[in-house]
Amino acid sequence: MSQLIKNPRVRAGAAVGTLSLALVTGLAATPASANSSGWWTSPGKRAEGFYNSLSGRVYANDIKADGYNAITQVRTAKHGYFVVDVTDKVANNGGSWKTPTLYSGVRFKMRVCVYKTGHKPTKCGSWHEFDK
Numbered sequence: 001m002s003q004l005i006k007n008p009r010v011r012a013g014a015a016v017g018t019l020s021l022a023l024v025t026g027l028a029a030t031p032a033s034a035n036s037s038g039w040w041t042s043p044g045k046r047a048e049g050f051y052n053s054l055s056g057r058v059y060a061n062d063i064k065a066d067g068y069n070a071i072t073q074v075r076t077a078k079h080g081y082f083v084v085d086v087t088d089k090v091a092n093n094g095g096s097w098k099t100p101t102l103y104s105g106v107r108f109k110m111r112v113c114v115y116k117t118g119h120k121p122t123k124c125g126s127w128h129e130f131d132k
Helices: 007-029
Strands: 038-042 047-052 058-063 071-075 082-088 097-098 107-115 130-132
Touching: 007 038, 038 130, 047 107, 058 082, 058 107, 082 097
Parallel strands: 047 071
Antiparallel strands: 038 047, 047 058, 058 071, 058 097, 071 082, 071 107, 107 130
């Protein structure tokens, strides 16, 4: 179970998102990268991110107290235009979230990384595409 899911603030939303993901995966013959909700982690599981298609929230959660912070980056899939960065700087399983404006009919991509303050993100997971 994800560290962020242990937080009561996001447990209900994440459960609904997870059920939605299971339904989409079970009924549609689409690749996993096309799902509209899902958890992703950075290499080494030092950070995790989540997009909840029902609430529109993008989450970041710093899992390890290792001097790095978590960042979840969302960009447009076609041109890579900036949409939102969500950062979490405290490894307390609380996580952080933002609700960006995501337009229907536009494909987005998301990845989870770790970074040190003042530096670019490093140790990033792969980009995952999703629809609003």
